Amino acid sequence: MVGKTSARTTHALCIAAALAGAAATSATSAHAQTANESAAQVRFGRGRELFVANDFNGALVEFRAANQLVGSPNTRLYIARCLRELGRLGEAFIEFQRAAAEAADRSSSEPRYAATRDAARQDMEAIRPRIGNLTLRAPRAPEGLVVRVGDTVVPNAMLDVPVPTTPGTIVVTASATGRLPFRQEITVRAGANAEQSIELRPDPNYVAPAVGSGNNGNNGNNGNGANGRDGESATPPPPRMVRVTEGGGVRIAGIVVGGLGVAGLAAFVGFGLRASARFVSLQTECGLGGCGPEWDPQIQEGQLFQTLANVGLIAGSALVVGGTVMLIVGGPRERMVPESEAAGRSTARRAAPQWTPWVAPGAGGAMAGIGATF
Numbered sequence: 017m018v019g020k021t022s023a024r025t026t027h028a029l030c031i032a033a034a035l036a037g038a039a040a041t042s043a044t045s046a047h048a049q050t051a052n053e054s055a056a057q058v059r060f061g062r063g064r065e066l067f068v069a070n071d072f073n074g075a076l077v078e079f080r081a082a083n084q085l086v087g088s089p090n091t092r093l094y095i096a097r098c099l100r101e102l103g104r105l106g107e108a109f110i111e112f113q114r115a116a117a118e119a120a121d122r123s124s125s126e127p128r129y130a131a132t133r134d135a136a137r138q139d140m141e142a143i144r145p146r147i148g149n150l151t152l153r154a155p156r157a158p159e160g161l162v163v164r165v166g167d168t169v170v171p172n173a174m175l176d177v178p179v180p181t182t183p184g185t186i187v188v189t190a191s192a193t194g195r196l197p198f199r200q201e202i203t204v205r206a207g208a209n210a211e212q213s214i215e216l217r218p219d220p221n222y223v224a225p226a227v228g229s230g231n232n233g234n235n236g237n238n239g240n241g242a243n244g245r246d247g248e249s250a251t252p253p254p255p256r257m258v259r260v261t262e263g264g265g266v267r268i269a270g271i272v273v274g275g276l277g278v279a280g281l282a283a284f285v286g287f288g289l290r291a292s293a294r295f296v297s298l299q300t301e302c303g304l305g306g307c308g309p310e311w312d313p314q315i316q317e318g319q320l321f322q323t324l325a326n327v328g329l330i331a332g333s334a335l336v337v338g339g340t341v342m343l344i345v346g347g348p349r350e351r352m353v354p355e356s357e358a359a360g361r362s363t364a365r366r367a368a369p370q371w372t373p374w375v376a377p378g379a380g381g382a383m384a385g386i387g388a389t390f
Contacts, residue, residue, distance in 0.1 A: 056085035063094060072101045089119035089132045096139065105147045109180040112140035148204035149178040150186070154214040158192040163214060178209060190214045194222040220257045220352040255354035270342025273335050280332025284325045291321035 063078030076098040083091040096111035119133035152175050154161060163170040165181075165188055183206045190198040195216035204210045295318055301307070307315060 052085045056082045056088070056091075059085065060088075060091055060094075063091075067094060067098065070101075072098045076102070087118070089115050089122060089129055089136070092118060093132055093136050093139075096136070100139070100143060104182055105143050106179070106181040109140060109143055109147050112136050112143075116140060146183070146206050147180050148183050148206055149209045150181040150202065150204055151176065151178045151209065151211045152188065152214060153211065154190070156215070158195055158216055161190060161192045161214075161216070163188070163190045181210075188212055188214070190216060192216055194224065195219055222254075223256060224254055255356065257352045257354060266342050270339045272339075273342060274339025277332045277335030277337075277339055280328045280335055282332075283328030284332055285328075287321045287325035287328060291318050291325055 059078045059082035063075045063082060066072075066075035066078060076095065079091050079095045079098060082088070083095065092111055092115040096108045096115055099105075099108035099111060113136075116133050116136035119129040119136060123129040123133055150165075152163060152165075152170060154163070154172075154175055157172070157175070161172065163172075163175070165186055170179075181204045183204050185201055185203050188198075188200050188202055196219045198214055198216050200212060200214075202210055202212050297314075
């Protein structure tokens with residue numbers, strides 16, 4: 017009988033201890049909730065004072081702190097109004113939507129929130145004509161894509177969805193591992209819908225981390241050697257890409273053509289001077305009566321010099337112009353190739369002859385040619 021009484025007493029004490037613990041936990045939770053509500057009321061009151069004083073930045077800080085402590089449709093309504101007064105209409109529109117939805121949910125059990133619901137809807141519709149909508153699309157989104165509008169990260173769940181946006185020029189950037197960065201300026205107009213597709217091209221200089229072939233040091237134990245676990249070979253790293261310069265043959269030809277043009281102009285000067293000298297000589301020798309038949313060889317030679325000078329002028333001018341154009345448009349181009357391919361190209365260039373045009377004075381004019389070195 018004494019044993020049964022002792023057992024019942026112990027059982028009763030356990031139940032009492034459990035109830036006491038639950039009561040203590042409930043009291044602690046209630047105290048924390050009361051403390052949050054008290055702090056939220058203080059921050060909300062400060063926000064109201066700053067809002068009335070037109071300090072909308074300061075009020076926004078206080079209202080957001082209050083809403084973080086205790087979520088309230090009234091607080092969110094003031095957050096939206098602060099954003100509206102600061103000109104951040106896209107953000108304000110979203111906050112008005114959230115305030116209206118939260119107030120509508122709570123108005124069924126707390127009718128006092130019906131006024132908040134109606135006020136949020138009215139303010140939201142008032143700024144609707146003043147905002148635009150921006151839809152960002154990433155049809156081939158790479159892994160790890162991060163999209164930003166200004167400094168704000170856009171969640172991937174908001175892609176392909178029209179987002180209320182403050183009108184103006186905004187900057188959209190995107191990045192992902194192994195891809196070239198994306199940047200685009202977009203102009204969003206009030207009452208209009210804007211779209212932007214995001215395409216990230218592969219980065220030719222990106223080298224993926226080497227994939228290890230081992231499996232916790234067990235390669236030697238499973239008979240697979242360097243191939244790794246289960247006979248799977250390690251993925252070879254992509255080749256290292258380097259920038260090479262190729263082409264430029266047209267520019268070299270332009271140098272040659274330009275050199276020949278300079279030679280032609282030099283011939284024009286040389287033959288022109290000789291033709292002029294011959295004309296002066298004949299004029300001195302023959303006088304005003306003209307030259308007789310015995311001077312025909314000298315006259316013909318002077319005419320030949322003049323013809324050669326004219327040909328040198330026309331051909332030289334044309335070649336100089338053509339060579340200049342070839343120099344401008346015939347420059348080498350750069351592109352990215354594997355390092356092994358670049359090494360082969362370098363060896364080929366060393367084996368090829370290097371051509372150099374030259375121009376030198378000569379008897380009766382000038383001479384031009386091309387030399388090669390190996």
